[in-house]
Amino acid sequence: xxxxxxxxxxxxxxxxxxxxxxxxxxxxxxxxxxxxxxxxxxxxxxxxxxxxxxxxxxxxxxxxxxxxxxxxxxxxxxxxxxxxxxxxxxxxxxxxxxxxxxxxxxxxxxxxxxxxxxxxxxxxxxxxxxxxxxxxxxxxxxxxxxxxxxxxxxxxxxxxxxxxxxxxxxxxxxxxxxxxxxxxxxxxxxxxxxxxxxxxxxxxxxxxxxxxxxxxxxxxxxxxxxxxxxxxxxxxxxxxxxxxxxxxxxxxxxxxxxxxxxxxxxxxxxxxxxxxxxxxxxxxxxxxxxxxxxxxxxxxxxxxxxxxxxxxxxxxxxxxxxxxxxxxxxxxxxxxxxxxxxxxxxxxxxxxxxxxxxxxxxxxxxxxxx
Amino acid sequence: xxxxxxxxxxxxxxxxxxxxxxxxxxxxxxxxxxxxxxxxxxxxxxxxxxxxxxxxxxxxxxxxxxxxxxxxxxxxxxxxxxxxxxxxxxxxxxxxxxxxxxxxxxxxxxxxxxxxxxxxxxxxxxxxxxxxxxxxxxxxxxxxxxxxxxxxxxxxxxxxxxxxxxxxxxxxxxxxxxxxxxxxxxxxxxxxxxxxxxxxxxxxxxxxxxxxxxxxxxxxxxxxxxxxxxxxxxxxxxxxxxxxxxxxxxxxxxxxxxxxxxxxxxxxxxxxxxxxxxxxxxxxxxxxxxxxxxxxxxxxxxxxxxxxxxxxxxxxxxxxxxxxxxxxxxxxxxxxxxxxxxxxxxxxxxxxxxxxxxxxxxxxxxxxxx
Numbered sequence: 001x002x003x004x005x006x007x008x009x010x011x012x013x014x015x016x017x018x019x020x021x022x023x024x025x026x027x028x029x030x031x032x033x034x035x036x037x038x039x040x041x042x043x044x045x046x047x048x049x050x051x052x053x054x055x056x057x058x059x060x061x062x063x064x065x066x067x068x069x070x071x072x073x074x075x076x077x078x079x080x081x082x083x084x085x086x087x088x089x090x091x092x093x094x095x096x097x098x099x100x101x102x103x104x105x106x107x108x109x110x111x112x113x114x115x116x117x118x119x120x121x122x123x124x125x126x127x128x129x130x131x132x133x134x135x136x137x138x139x140x141x142x143x144x145x146x147x148x149x150x151x152x153x154x155x156x157x158x159x160x161x162x163x164x165x166x167x168x169x170x171x172x173x174x175x176x177x178x179x180x181x182x183x184x185x186x187x188x189x190x191x192x193x194x195x196x197x198x199x200x201x202x203x204x205x206x207x208x209x210x211x212x213x214x215x216x217x218x219x220x221x222x223x224x225x226x227x228x229x230x231x232x233x234x235x236x237x238x239x240x241x242x243x244x245x246x247x248x249x250x251x252x253x254x255x256x257x258x259x260x261x262x263x264x265x266x267x268x269x270x271x272x273x274x275x276x277x278x279x280x281x282x283x284x285x286x287x288x289x290x291x292x293x294x295x296x297x298x299x300x301x302x303x304x305x306x307x308x309x310x311x312x313x314x315x316x317x318x319x320x321x322x323x324x325x326x327x328x329x330x331x332x333x334x335x336x337x338x339x340x341x342x343x344x345x346x347x348x349x350x351x352x353x354x355x356x357x358x359x360x361x362x363x364x365x366x367x368x369x370x
Numbered sequence: 371x372x373x374x375x376x377x378x379x380x381x382x383x384x385x386x387x388x389x390x391x392x393x394x395x396x397x398x399x400x401x402x403x404x405x406x407x408x409x410x411x412x413x414x415x416x417x418x419x420x421x422x423x424x425x426x427x428x429x430x431x432x433x434x435x436x437x438x439x440x441x442x443x444x445x446x447x448x449x450x451x452x453x454x455x456x457x458x459x460x461x462x463x464x465x466x467x468x469x470x471x472x473x474x475x476x477x478x479x480x481x482x483x484x485x486x487x488x489x490x491x492x493x494x495x496x497x498x499x500x501x502x503x504x505x506x507x508x509x510x511x512x513x514x515x516x517x518x519x520x521x522x523x524x525x526x527x528x529x530x531x532x533x534x535x536x537x538x539x540x541x542x543x544x545x546x547x548x549x550x551x552x553x554x555x556x557x558x559x560x561x562x563x564x565x566x567x568x569x570x571x572x573x574x575x576x577x578x579x580x581x582x583x584x585x586x587x588x589x590x591x592x593x594x595x596x597x598x599x600x601x602x603x604x605x606x607x608x609x610x611x612x613x614x615x616x617x618x619x620x621x622x623x624x625x626x627x628x629x630x631x632x633x634x635x636x637x638x639x640x641x642x643x644x645x646x647x648x649x650x651x652x653x654x655x656x657x658x659x660x661x662x663x664x665x666x667x668x669x670x671x672x673x674x675x676x677x678x679x680x681x682x683x684x685x686x687x688x689x690x691x692x693x694x695x696x697x698x699x700x701x702x703x704x705x706x707x708x709x710x711x712x713x714x715x716x717x718x719x720x721x722x723x724x725x726x727x728x729x730x731x732x733x734x735x736x737x738x739x740x
Contacts, residue, residue, distance in 0.1 A: 059661050272656055273660065274660075281655045281656060282656060284653075285650060290643065290644075290670045291429055295665065296666040296667070297665045297666070298656070303663055
């Protein structure tokens, strides 16, 4: 008698604080449906947008899943997680074994789920249509951690630098949350493309400068502590930059965002792409809008994916994959939380919450077979 | 013996509330300097930007004037007022009697001061270089009140409709302060150009609908009371518009601006051009920026004038003059305060303050010789 395959699913049936609403369920993984492929998720980063979605502060496109647990309990809810890289473990007998781009799908291939938001990646197994996967045929130089930060954070950094204003070499960008996944990639891509970065970071409680050293290593030109943002010293730095400061990226929102806006020079474009402070509004001083001609806008990757073709997505992804392969950029630092090799449901749940509430960027790793 | 010409100047030496800082001075008007022309201001509207400047919430470009009053007191300060239309009353013996565009300058000609902000218009007389005036040779169909609302409010309405997004016939614009000078012109120009307007007005204390009737007469398509802005009814109106709502104009700032932003559909551009509420910041909800892709910017006419040629200014002005001549639009409603025909300095001062604190739009009229 064959042993049953049991998968783990991380599900929320109602919105709220992750520790209150996230449930983990054991589900028997049946053999793949004839027209589908079975994907084992290898690596899924925990991104701020995942948490916003769970909390209900993010538009919801995901279909609710119907799961039957191994204890025969029926569960309905959303499988969490926007980003992840998986591996093909089974191909349905009648499946057209080609991905959306016509690439042949084989067992062992690494894939990215194509649709953003309709599939939750925080699960060991997901069954997909062949047309909903993108095969990464050339794995050379890649790791799941590298691939796993391209579709959300990598693309966000890339497109914010590339699609909002036309930057010229020597131009400056300023960003808060510089140590975030996106922030790290902004620094590296800016360096590669000849732009310069001013990076706002929080002061560590113990005063150490580990983050500062790391971001400098990535190519950060200037680092400013958050509490020094509106100081005379910072204003002097901004005033005397050798190139124009054209773009500001804000992933913090709230008072930190208002401070950032306040130090910008004329004509700078202020782009919000997150609410890490948990505050969901920014008090914009009107004189900045009128007299300094600051423009305030948002960047949402989902809009970009909706409005551009798969070929355009691939251009960005492949460019990032190549840069990662050649070690011209490094993937965001993320602490991997091994979600395999656990004995009880409660230990899975507690490790999940450790990962979610980790002060460092974290990622869920669902398999040892990398 | 010739009688002396005495002029009135409205001056502020320090910034603050108009009633506290505005001073009016009697000054002997000497014969014009050989290379200058003497202009008698006929009509100067009181615009919100004038008051902001006096209060110190507006960048200051004006040169401080040195005046010697008839009582031999020396006064140094800024002559208030950004906009006005004047009449040439004297031409210097050595003046090149041509304006900036080469038009001949003659006594009796109506002129607009060319430089925005360096000349204060709240005075009976100003001496200018011929190159600092624009002669309006064809006065046919014009009045000082018509000419006096083109350079600031007319041009603001015109350019906000014309230069921020490319609007198509059938598109909607929403604006608060719809009864302001700019608001009235936005309604009329939008109507002429095939756009449609949603107009937010305050409820009159006595519940009368005078404003509503007047704005409808100007061509307003939809009128909404400020306190009903976030109602289900308004949301339904916005949802069911037969054309896209593309632009929002805010001259109020503060909570009213935040409310306006909140009801906008995806992709709408929110433009602030004033702070009539006295609050100088707007709390922008981040989900509007990210998920609805609302862009927030300011419009400042001074930028536009700086960045465009005199020929471009004239295109806008002449277009507006023609529309006013042909009665295709009407000038903003403004109550004229006659500043001539007053006996004592104190009555001039008190009439000035009546004009400034009038609940209606007001204009200063310095001469009966129209």
